[in-house]
Amino acid sequence: MDPLVLAAGTALVTAMATDAWQDARAGVVALWRRFRPEQAEVVEGELVEAHAELLTARQAGDVETERALAGLWQVRLAHLLREAPESAAELRRLLDEELTPLLSVTEQTRIGSIVMKAVVRDQGRLYQAGRDQHINER
Template identity: 40%
Template structure:
C-alpha cells in the first residue's frame, strides 16, 4: 500500500498527463513519461507510448457530451498505472522513481502550459490564483474599442447591495 504522499503524486501525474494530451508540450512530455514508465526497459517504454497515444486519441475524439467522462476516466487510469508501478518497486527504487516523477511534473508545470477541453478554460504559468469556468459565447478581454464602459457598482441604479461607507 502506498503512502498518502505517493498516492497524491500518482493523482498529480494522472492529471498532468491528461491535461497535457493534445497540447504543444505533449510530444516531449509523452516521451519523458514513457521513459519513466519504461525504467530502462525498451519494451515497457514502447507499451507506455502506445497507452499514452491511446489516451490522446480518446480525448481528441470524445464528443462534447462525453469529454468530461473520458477525461476523468483517463485521469483515474493513469493514476492507477502510476500507483501500480510505484507499488512494484522496493523502497529505494520507489523513492527514486517518485523523485524522478516529481521532477518531471515540476519541469512540465514550469513550462507554463495550459490546456482545456471543449468549452473549458485553462491558464498556465506562475500565477498567484486562477479562475476558470465554462463560457457560452464570445469573450473579450480588455477595454472595448469604442470606449464604452459598463456601469460600476457605485453607479448602477439596479444594484442594491449594501456597502460599507
C-alpha cells in the same frame, strides 16, 4: 491514492490536449524506460491511444472520458511506484519540470494538491483550510 500520483496523472492527461503533447509523452515513456524498460513500448502505445481518445472526447464535450483517462493514468503511475518505489523522485521531477510547465496557469492550479496534517492537544482549537476560511466567534 498518493497526491503525487493524482497530480501527475491529471497533468499528463491535461498535457495530452496541448501542442506540447509529444514532450509529455516522451517524458513519461522515459520514466518507464528507466524503471520498467520491458513495459515502455506498451506504455507508449497506450499513451498514443489515450491521446486520440482525449481529443475525440474534447471535441464531443465529453468531460467524463477525460476524467476516466486521468484515473487510468493515475492507476498506471501508482502501479509503477508500487513496483519501483525508487521512481518517486523521478516522477516528482517529471511533474514539476516537464508536465506542469506545459499547462496553462489555470490548468496548473487544477492539478495541485494540498496535504494537511494536524494534531490538537489539550482541547485546543485547530483551523485548516485549502483556500478561504472565515471564522466568526463570539
